[in-house]
Amino acid sequence: MPLSSSVRRVRSAARRLKRAAEAERIAFWRSRPVRPDQVLYESFAGNGMLCNPEAIFRHLLTDPAYAHLTHVWAISDDDAIERFRAEFADDRRVSFVRRGSASYRQALSVSGWLINNATFPTWFGKREGQVYLNTWHGTPLKLMGFDMPAGAVQSANTLRNFLMSDYLLAANPFMAETMYEGAYRLTNVYPGTIIEEGYPRIDRQRLDAAEEDAVRAELEQSGVALDGKPIVLFAPTWRGSSFDDPEDNIDELAAQLAQLQEGVGDDHVVVLKTHQIVHARAASRPALARSLAPNSIPTNVLLGASAGLVTDYSSIFFDYLASGRPIAFFTPDADLYSSGRxxxxxxxxxxxxxxxxxxxxxxxxxxxxxxxxxHPQYAAWAERFAPFEDGAATARVVDIVFGGARDGYRARPTARDGRKRLLVYLGGMKPNGITTSALNLLGAIDHSRYDVTALLPKRRGSTDPLTQARIPAEVRQVFRIGGMNGSKAVHLRRRIDEWRGSPRTPGTEPWHERLWNAEWMRVFGEARFDWVADFSGYGPVWTTLLLHAPAVSEGGPDPVRAIWMHNEMAADRERTVNGKASMKRGLGTVFAMYSEYDQLVSVSHQLTELNRAELAEYASGDHFRTVRNFPDVEHVIRGARRPLSDFFAESDAQYEAADQEIPPRPAWYDALQADEGELRWFVTIGRLSPEKNHARLIRSFQKVHAAHPESRLLIVGGGPLRADLQQQIDDAGLADAAFLTGAQRNPYALLAASDCFVLSSLYEGQPMVLIEAAICELPIVSTSFGSVYGALPEGAIRIVGQDDDALAAGMTAFLDGDVPAATLDVDAYRADVKAEFEALLAD
Structure with missing residues (x-):
């Protein structure tokens, strides 16, 4: 039975209260002193005492030089906590917390040393006084980070953790260069230390006879019958989405295990080591449980007790190369895996x-x-991927991290290639002109000269995948994920300042400085940039965050800070929607921070003069700059050439896949498709908001249509005024002639299908749609506003007055053949805009 709305509200309120209480506890512990002698360990999101953290922990525990340290393990399973607690019952230096608990949040907030082989939660931000060693969990065979399909989003929290780390551990130079510096794009921006001294966990593979006997005894105690035979370890990787149908996959795994044992023969026993995510389900199947290694045995200890290894794409085989023992690769889905991952x-x-x-x-x-x-490849692979595995990797890593050793050790900074480091906040990534301009800018930057990072929001529905796919592959993407730390009292003070329009600027209040420096660390870690830009210019949180970008290097100058002005900002601040000036306070707060920015960038020369004059109280005139918007000509032309039928290809496929009837096409589509050349189509593209003044466009079109019944109007875009505009169309009797299409992924096909572009705005920045209409060689009629002059070469636009009759007269002039098609020398235009941008970066 569906829950009632009141029950849902109560549950929602309860969840919010719980999150608020957790946030307050985190804020409290983050205000407590860091404990310099406490080490927190976590492996695989708390799945056990495993991997490199476990090897380092055991070394520190037995080394007299570090007897003063206390050790806290984060474990996700209560039974495992009790098992490990029993093992270390006689050592008061060792304690355990359940991952995700209040005790865990406390330990993560105050421990002086943090060691993880994966990632800490999104709320975590390293504090001053904490030292973070990320050991990761293997040399990669599979593509990682930005090298993966859709890797930027999947890697968001991993990249954040890497950037916060003081040390990153690499088993070999390949891992350091290919994964850290390449796949996760740490070159240039990561200021920490990469350690290339081998893997501590591989030290654990060197078992003496007694240790090997103990492993075999634990296997037999868990139900694996060894009967004195040598072990062959079968360790398939986790394939992620391939386990969406767990029962089928577990059945398949059981069959593979039996076939493998048959092939190996009766003189060896095949022992199954599954990924942690699969282990519980495998343990429930008798056919697998009889061969399943318990999670309590560290993987590398199992490797040390194994005579041979069978795996697929798992990084486990890189570790096993150090043993010199044979490896075989079982890859039933090689083609699918190689093409997918x-x-x-x-x-x-x-x-x-x-x-x-x-x-x-x-x-x-x-x-x-x-x-x-x-195998003929074995020796070369061992030399390349296990060059430092001499049994002393743990000691060397501890010397570097805890002992501060450098001379004679393989510990180095990240590579630098001399490019200038740019950071650009792209805005909310909604389908609008700012997003288009941002994407076009990223595409126009010379990436051989500039190392570019894009800052994006990450919340449900915030970024359309197709829009994000247009971000050039060279661009590093950092997402602001999770919630900002700080107590409710601190955030109340912040919001009061914003409500008053008088935000604190860097260095004015200690509490404010701590809050925002902590948020910078949570989002960017230790990353540093030479130039940072708020390309949106509308959000106080983002504007404030970029003001807290640290110096370009330790003790160096601050980065140059730029903020974009896509409109006549003073007019935008006063804009009302449904009687509310929704941007008045937010933009007021942003205006108050203009004086802290070095460059206030408008997107047309006319707009620069307007903003300089109207915002003189907020910043001196020499801070105002001009960089016009870059057009993405190829993207526009590709879109313009696509057939109208593509508009519904994706949705049709979804309906067909769900075995549902495809709904009728909208009236505007049917009208376009039915037109055999008798109709004349006006088109406009823009958000349905007051400054675009679509209401005037509809009134003007009503006059035109009365005299020219063959005329039609397409209004492309979404926004808060859609219902009002549709009502206006219906009341005017224009339902068969004027159409609201809503926002479209490919508006350029509608440009190409139309005859004249018309713009009715009260004001604009530098409207990209004018450039795009010129690329499509449409005649253009526009109302008069500051930045329309100079947007295209003189004479390319029929500019009319800001009234209904003037706009109607301009549209009629097109119908009479008096408005020629607009043209644009795209190459010359782009060269000029690129020079403007280069001049900005040279300041």
């Missing part, structure tokens, strides 16, 4: 036999176990 090396170059059949894989490994010559 991708790998850094072709699978046919791996250091062992590769096969899609489990039994054949087992037989190939059995041959190696019984004395067949080593």
């Amino acid at each position: 991708g790998t850094y090396m072709p699978l046919d170059t791996l250091p062992g036999p590769v096969d899609a059949d489990a039994a054949r894989t087992g037989r190939a490994l059995a041959a190696l176990l019984h004395g067949a010559p080593p």
Whole structure:
């Protein structure tokens, strides 16, 4: 039975109260002193005492030089906590917290040392006095970070954690260069230290006879019958979405295990080591449970007790190379995996036999176990990927991180290539002119000279995937995810300042400085930039955040700060929608911060003069600059050439996949498709908001249509006035002649299908739609406002007065053949705009 609305409200309020209480506890502990002798460890989101953190922990625990340290492990499972608590019951220096609990938030907030092989939660921001070592959990074979399809979004929290880390651990130079500096784009912006000294967890593979006996005893105690036979470890990777149908996949895994055992033969026992996400389900199946290694045994200890390894795409095999023992690769879905996720090396170059059949894989490994010559790639791979695995990697890592050692150690800064580092906040990424301008700017930047980072919001529905896909591949994407830290009292003070329109500026109040410096650290970590820009210019939070960008280097100058002005900002501040001036306070707060910005950038020369005059009380005149918007000519032309039928291809496919009837096409589409050349189509594109004055356009069109019944009007865009405008159209009897299409992914096809572009705005910045209409070679009629002059070469636009009759006369002039098609020398225009932008960066 569906929940009533009152029950939903109560539950929603309860969730909000719980989150608020958690936030207050976090704020409290973040205000407490950091404990310099406390170490917090976490592996795989709390799945156990595992991987590199476990190896480092055990070393520190037994090294007399670090006897003063206390150790806290974050574990997600209460049973596991009790098991480990029993192991360390006699050592008061060791304690445990359940990941996600209040105790966990406390430990993460105050521990002086933080060691993780994955990521801390999105609310976490490193505090002054904390040292963060991220060890990651393996050399990558699979594509990582920005190299993955849709990798920017998937990697958001990982990149954030890396940028906060003081140290990043790499098992080998390949991992440092390919994953950290390449896939996660840390080159130039990460100021921490990369350690290339091998992996502490691989030290754990060196077992003596007693340790190997203990591993075998634990396996047998968990139900695995070894019968004195050597172990072959089967460790398939987790395929993520391939486990969407868990039962089918577990059945398949059980069949593969049986076939593998058949191929290996009776003189070895195949032991299954699953990914943590799969383990619980595998343990519930008797066919798998009899061969399943418990999570309590660290993976590298299992490797040390194994005579051979079968895996697929897991980084576990890189560790096993240090043993010199044979590896076989079982890859039943190689083509699908390579095309979907991708790998850094072709699978046919791996250091062992590769096969899609489990039994054949087992037989190939059995041959190696019984004395067949080593695989020809094995020695080269071991030399490349396990060059430092001599059993002392843990000691060297501890010397560097905890002992401050450098001389004679492989610890280095991130690569630098000399490019200037730019940071640009793109705005809310809604389908509007600012987003189009931002994407066009990113596409026009010379990425061989500039290292560009785009800052984006990450909240539900904030960024359309197709829009985000237009961000150039060279651009590093950083997302502001999770919530801002700080107590409710502090945030109340901040909001009161914003409500008054008098925000604190950097350095004026200690509480304000701490709040925003902490938010910078939470979002960007230790990253530094030479030039930062708020390309949106409308959001006080983002404007304030960029003001707290740290110096370009330790002790160096502050970065140059720029903020964009896409409109006549004073008029925008007073704009009303449904009787409310919704931007008055927000823009007032932004205006109050203009004096802290070095460059106030308008998007046309006329607009620069207007903003300089109207905003003189907020900033001196020499801060105002001009950079016109870049057009993306290729994108416009591609869109203009696409057929109208593409408008519904995606939605039609969704209806068909759901076996639902495809709804009728909208009236505007049917009218366009039915037109055989008798009709004359006016088109405008823009948000349905007051400054665009679509109401006047409809009134003017009503006059034109009365005299020219063949005329039609398309209004492309979405916004708060849609219902009012539709009512106006209906009341005027224009339902068959004037159409609201809503926002469209590809408005350029509608430009190409129309005959004349018309703009009715009260004011604009530098309307991109005028440039796009000129690229499509449409005649253009526009009302007169400051920035329309100079938007295109003189004479390209029929400019009319700001009244209904004047606009109607301009549209009639087109119908009479008196408004020629607009043209634009795109190459010359882009060269001029690029020079304006280069001059901005040279300041």
